[in-house]
Each structure stands twice: as structure tokens, then as C-alpha cells.
Amino acid sequence: MWSRCSARCCQRTSRGQMGAAAEQFNRCGIRAGGELQFRRLLATKTPTRGKWRGRFRLAFYGAAAGGFLVLGTLAAKNRRHRDRISALEKSWPEEVGKKQKLVVLGSGWGAMSLLRQLDPGLYDIHVVSPRNYFLFTPLLPSVTVGTVEARSIAAPIRKLLQRSHGDLAHYYEAEGVLIDADKKVVRCRDTSGVVGDVSSFDLPFDQLVVAVGSRTSTFNTPGVDKHAHFIKEIPDAQNIRTKIMDNIETAYLPGQTEEEQRRLLHTVVVGGGPTGIEFAAELRDFLLEDLSKLYPSIADKLAISVVQSRGHVLNTYDAEIGKYTESEFEKHRSKINVITGARVVEVGEKTLTIFDKSSKTKTPVPYGLCIWSGGNAPQDLVASFAKDLPQQTNRHGLVTDDFLRVKGAANVFALGDCQTNDTSVLTSQAEKLFKEADVNGDGHLSYEEFSVLMDKAQKMYPHVNVFFATAKEALGDSVFASADKNKDNQLDFGEFQQLLKKVDSELTSLPATAAVANQQGEYLGSLLNKSVLTTGIADGSAPFRYRYMGSFAYVGDNKAVLQVPIFGAMKGWWTMLLWRAFYFSSLSSWRTRLLVGYDWSKAYVLGRDTSRL
Known part of the structure; x- marks a missing residue:
């Protein structure tokens, strides 16, 4: 039937023109029943533009409805949480004397994870830390070169406490300096730049959680404390950023000898773990993408070296990942020189000494910036507390049982880098x-x-x-x-x-990572929720078991590596997308997510800021 019809009537497919098309169809000499047949065929033929417009409209309405549903659910949940806290706040003055006082020392991953997991109103919570913000430490190497700004990865403790516990939790910007487990008292001291009439105070407790982290171990290497830089806190990252730009600007001065330029522009990273590797990768990106364009005359003198005592970098990962990282570091004109099987035995003002373990020789190396990312050592509070307990024989941290209770001290728990255990995996x-x-x-x-x-x-x-x-x-x-x-x-x-x-x-201790501290905090929070009405651990409580979910490391040039159970090693640019997606979702709030996302976009489009502030 369609073959006898002219092209004009067949092309009239708009439903608004169906009558005109049918009239033209009849003039083609088709029998009377042809119009009905034509209408049926026309009804089954949906125009292309209208089809996609309808699908787009349906998808838009569906996405909007889904978004409103999710936002409404979150808002309702948040409202119920606020109503619950408000009700608890009204009765709190009467109940506070009946609650156990829980003192938390620290504001890191373990402490914040614990506080999020605790049910509001169960304990009289007091948090003590000299740092009044939670720091997202995995992105700290990015701060050293300006890929991410410092405030983008910091979240105020009071805001986090307000979100989880309202006004039922208290924070004090002070440092714990002495723990008396027998008297159940913590001596605290104000270590800020502003000190009032009261600079120290005693804080009694019924339950104490020690989550003060650790400090970087120098292994008693001469000169490290005086001349090297650590990557532990935001001031460390800011000092490194300033030092990098100072060295470059000094090297660019007229009349500077080539030998002195090469020294100033040589950065040595001691330690081939995730922190050292990620800093070296971020610095290499900074050199290639930004500094080489702004300082072309000295760009060829910029150099990075990584000193690793083991046979390959990232030795806690699969050997394949270590080899891949080293091969990536060899690429580009500003390659990273990896020195394995060696250790730094002395750090001077302008020269450090590297000892090669195979040849037993010492080599002096000029440098402009030394980054020390070695192992961990206990904080002074942890070391002094452990000395008072005969059961504490481990010099790496506080030894706990399977329930994270400090051995030799009743009602005291330890989390994160300051904790170690004797369990055999x-x-x-x-x-x-x-x-x-x-x-x-x-x-x-x-x-x-x-x-x-x-x-x-x-x-x-x-x-x-x-x-x-x-x-x-x-x-x-x-x-x-x-x-x-x-x-x-x-x-x-x-x-x-x-x-x-x-x-x-x-396994002298679990890996000193944010993942371990986060899992320990969640576990202890659940444990304390169950044990609030008991004097010890609630019956039927399971011991803590660390679940190794995998480890990320950024290796530069928009590439990352990932070690996961079962699947083993993963690497490449698509792993970098997973790395960023995982860290983005792990940030503590939407404020920090927006800031970090903006920083990443700004660095990619406009480049990193090289101002010395």
C-alpha cells in the first residue's frame, strides 16, 4: 500500500498534520479503507524528535523525583536526629550526674570515627586535643605543592561534634600530658600561643580513650630534627611548600653558580612508603606542569631522589606495584631517582650522607630540601604512661588486648598509631x-x-x-x-x-594507616554503646579484627596503584580515578568535598599557585 503513495503523504508524520496527510493519501487513488489503514500505520510510527524529547523528559522527571526522595529522606533523618538530641539536651542537666564520663584524647581518625559511632546521650563526652580540627591526612602530600589547599582538608571539631552530639559533648583545646590510671585523672595543659590565668587542669574520667597518634621516628639519625622536614600536620605541609618556593627563587638569582643551583633544586625523600612516594609524585607533577613553564632556564636542574632501605619502594604492597612505581618514576625528563638498599645516616645543613648496605660505602649528597617520612615513634604522653605500667613492654605504643583495652590499666582504651597488639594473625x-x-x-x-x-x-x-x-x-x-x-x-x-x-x-602493630584507626574507632564506638550499663565489656562482644580492604598510592602523571585482597595489584590512569573517587567520598563533609573538588579542578585548568605566602 505504501508503495502506491507519493512521498509527500508518507513524509507527513506529525500528528498535528494527520488530517492533511490522510486527504493527500485519498487523492492517491487508494480505496476507502485506505485512510483507516493509513491512520493505524501513522499511529505506530513515533517521530524521532518527539521520541527523544519524551525520553529526555521522562529521565529528567525520574532523576528529579529520585533526588527529591533522597534529599527528603536525608532531611527527615537529620530532623529526627536533631529532635532526639534536642530532647536529650533538655533532660541533660538532670542526667549528667548519672552518666559515665568518657574522655577522648585526640582528634584524628580513630577519635572522630569513635565519636560518630557513639549514640548521643549515653556518655558525658569530653574531647581533649591541641588541634581543633580533623585533618584528612591522605591528601596532605597534595597540600605541599598546592594541588589542594590546607583548609580544604580540615574540618572543625566543634562542628563535627555538633552534628553527632549537639551540645552534649565538650571540646577543650589542650594537650594531655599525664595519665593517672589509678586515680582516673588526666592532667591537661594549654599549649596554644595564648595562655590565660589557667593553663592546666585535671580531667577525671570513668572511661578513657587514648587516640593521640604518633610522631615521626628519626631512628636517632643525627641532624634529622634540625634540618629535615616531616609530613604529619598542616604546618609541616605549609613549611615544605614555602621551602620549595624559597629554594627555587634563590636558585634563580643572577650570579648563582650552577653547582649551588643544583643543590638548591635537589629534593631528597627519605622513606619509600606511601607518604614519601605520594609526595615525590606530587612534586614531580608540580615541576613538570607548572615550574618548568615559569622557570625554564633552571627547569633542567630540578631533581628528586627517593632513598629506600628495602629492595623496592612500597614494600608493603605487591612487588609488581613497587616495580611499576619505579618504572613510572623513570619517565619524563624530570625523572625521580630511586635509591634502594640504602639509608640516610646523617643529615647536615646542606649535605646528607647515604649508606649503601650492599657495598658498605657512604656517599655525601648535596640537597636543598630533605623530607623525612620514616617510621613512627610514640608520643611523650604514651611513652610516660607505658613506663608506669609493668605490662607495657612494647616501645612502639600501648599494648592492648583484642578489645582494644590497654593492658595493665582498667577502663582505658587505645586507638590508631599509638596502639599496638600481641595478637597473631x-x-x-x-x-x-x-x-x-x-x-x-x-x-x-x-x-x-x-x-x-x-x-x-x-x-x-x-x-x-x-x-x-x-x-x-x-x-x-x-x-x-x-x-x-x-x-x-x-x-x-x-x-x-x-x-x-x-x-x-x-606485625608488631597494625599498619599505621587511616583505615586501621577508622575501623578501630567504629568498633570501639559500638562496643561502648553496648557496654554503657556494664562495668566491663558486654557479654557476647566480638573482639576487634582488622579487615584489610586495600591500599592506594598516587605515583604521579595522573596514575595510581591499588593493592586489594584477592585481585592483587591494579595500576594505571583509571586507578587514579578510583583513588580520587574514594578519597572524595571519604571526606568528612560536603563542605570539604566541594572545596577539594574545586581545588582539583582549579589546579587542572589554571595550574598550581606558586606564590610564597
Whole structure:
């Protein structure tokens, strides 16, 4: 039928012109029933423009309805939370004397996670910290070069407390200097620049949570405290940013010798862990994307070196990730020089000394900026408190049990970098792991069975990587042979268990990461919610178990690496997108998310700010 119709009538597909199209259709000599047939065919043919317009309208209305639903749900939840807090605030003066006083020392990941998890009104909460903001530490290396501004990753403690507990929690800008566990009192002191008539006070407690973090360990290396820079707090990052620009501007002065220019423009990063690697990557991006354009005459003299005592950088990650990072650092004209198997033994004003462990030689290296990102050491408060407790024999931090209770001190808990434990992760699962590895069921592990198990364990437990990196330096590849005491080329259960004890000896503490402190805070908050009416731990409470979810590290040039259980190593530019998405979602508020998103966009479009403020 359509073949007998002219093109004009077939092209009239607008529903508003259907009558005119039908009239033209009849003039084509089609029988009387043709108009009805035409109308039916026309009704089934939706115009292309109208089709997409309808779909777009439907999608828009659906998204709007979904957005209003989500916002309404969040608003209602927030309103219920505020109403609950308001009701508690009205009855609080009468109830405060009946509540247990919970004192929290610190304002880091562990402390803030705990306070978010605690139900409002259960405790009389008092927070003590010399830092009146929560710092999103994973993005601190970005602050050193201006990719992210300092205030974008800081959230005021009082605002966070107000959101979770209203006026039911109190904050004091002071530092805990002494803990008396017997008298249940914390001595606090005002360490700010402004001191009033009262500069110290005693704060009694019923429950105490120590979450004061740690300080950077210098390993008693001469000159580190005086000449090196750390990356722990916002003032550290700001000082590094100022130092970088000072060195560059000084090197650019007329008459400056080439030797002095190269010294000033040489940055040495001591430590190949995530913090040191991310700082080196951020600095290399800064040099390539911004400084090389503003200082073209000295751009070729800018240099970065990373000194790592182990065989490769990021040694707690998969070995493949370490090799990939080193290969990325070798790219571009401003490559990063990675020095492995070496350590810095002295830091002078203009020169540091590197000791090569294989050749046993010392080499002086001129530098303009030294970044020290070594291990962790306990804060003075933690060290003095541990000395008063006979059960505290670990010099890395406060030893706790599986419920995060400090051994030797009743009603005292510890979280985060200031906490350590004696639990054995692998040894406690020795029998299960042995059965899984013993594929043929002969009661012994061959070298092949052992290798398969250890490859799997290295993906699941970061400290296994540390053990094998250390063992290979001491034993080469003979880890299996050293465990095979009777030299029968196989391991029985006893030999296997002794090896796992050696592996677990590397786990002197859980990784000093934000993820660990965050999980500990959530666990302890839930535990204290259950135990508010008891004098100890509530019956049926499960012990704390760290869930390793993976580790990110930015390696520069818009690329990142990711170590995750089961899947192992991931790397590349798309991993960087995951890195940014994860950190963006983990920020403490929408204010910080908006600020960080703006900073990233500003740095990408306009470049980083090189002003020396």
C-alpha cells in the first residue's frame, strides 16, 4: 500500500498534520479503507524528535523525583536526629550526674570515627586535643605543592561534634600530658600561643580513650630534627611548600653558580612508603606542569631522589606495584631517582650522607630540601604512661588486648598509631591454612604447595610482604629451606607453625594507616554503646579484627596503584580515578568535598599557585 503513495503523504508524520496527510493519501487513488489503514500505520510510527524529547523528559522527571526522595529522606533523618538530641539536651542537666564520663584524647581518625559511632546521650563526652580540627591526612602530600589547599582538608571539631552530639559533648583545646590510671585523672595543659590565668587542669574520667597518634621516628639519625622536614600536620605541609618556593627563587638569582643551583633544586625523600612516594609524585607533577613553564632556564636542574632501605619502594604492597612505581618514576625528563638498599645516616645543613648496605660505602649528597617520612615513634604522653605500667613492654605504643583495652590499666582504651597488639594473625589460623595448602592431603607441604599459599597470603596480609622482603635480604630465596629443619624438602605442621610465628613477628602493630584507626574507632564506638550499663565489656562482644580492604598510592602523571585482597595489584590512569573517587567520598563533609573538588579542578585548568605566602 505504501508503495502506491507519493512521498509527500508518507513524509507527513506529525500528528498535528494527520488530517492533511490522510486527504493527500485519498487523492492517491487508494480505496476507502485506505485512510483507516493509513491512520493505524501513522499511529505506530513515533517521530524521532518527539521520541527523544519524551525520553529526555521522562529521565529528567525520574532523576528529579529520585533526588527529591533522597534529599527528603536525608532531611527527615537529620530532623529526627536533631529532635532526639534536642530532647536529650533538655533532660541533660538532670542526667549528667548519672552518666559515665568518657574522655577522648585526640582528634584524628580513630577519635572522630569513635565519636560518630557513639549514640548521643549515653556518655558525658569530653574531647581533649591541641588541634581543633580533623585533618584528612591522605591528601596532605597534595597540600605541599598546592594541588589542594590546607583548609580544604580540615574540618572543625566543634562542628563535627555538633552534628553527632549537639551540645552534649565538650571540646577543650589542650594537650594531655599525664595519665593517672589509678586515680582516673588526666592532667591537661594549654599549649596554644595564648595562655590565660589557667593553663592546666585535671580531667577525671570513668572511661578513657587514648587516640593521640604518633610522631615521626628519626631512628636517632643525627641532624634529622634540625634540618629535615616531616609530613604529619598542616604546618609541616605549609613549611615544605614555602621551602620549595624559597629554594627555587634563590636558585634563580643572577650570579648563582650552577653547582649551588643544583643543590638548591635537589629534593631528597627519605622513606619509600606511601607518604614519601605520594609526595615525590606530587612534586614531580608540580615541576613538570607548572615550574618548568615559569622557570625554564633552571627547569633542567630540578631533581628528586627517593632513598629506600628495602629492595623496592612500597614494600608493603605487591612487588609488581613497587616495580611499576619505579618504572613510572623513570619517565619524563624530570625523572625521580630511586635509591634502594640504602639509608640516610646523617643529615647536615646542606649535605646528607647515604649508606649503601650492599657495598658498605657512604656517599655525601648535596640537597636543598630533605623530607623525612620514616617510621613512627610514640608520643611523650604514651611513652610516660607505658613506663608506669609493668605490662607495657612494647616501645612502639600501648599494648592492648583484642578489645582494644590497654593492658595493665582498667577502663582505658587505645586507638590508631599509638596502639599496638600481641595478637597473631597467621599463627591463629595455622591449622586452617595448612589444610588449605596441603592439596594432596599427605600431612606435609611441598615447595610448590607452600609457594601457592604464600602468594595468596601476600595479597591478603600486608605484613607477609614485609616479612618476605626482610627475609630475602637476609636469606636470599631460601625462606622455605630455612624453615625445613629436618631437610626433607617438605614442611610438617610444626615447621609450618614456627614459620608463621616468624612472619607474625613482623606485625608488631597494625599498619599505621587511616583505615586501621577508622575501623578501630567504629568498633570501639559500638562496643561502648553496648557496654554503657556494664562495668566491663558486654557479654557476647566480638573482639576487634582488622579487615584489610586495600591500599592506594598516587605515583604521579595522573596514575595510581591499588593493592586489594584477592585481585592483587591494579595500576594505571583509571586507578587514579578510583583513588580520587574514594578519597572524595571519604571526606568528612560536603563542605570539604566541594572545596577539594574545586581545588582539583582549579589546579587542572589554571595550574598550581606558586606564590610564597
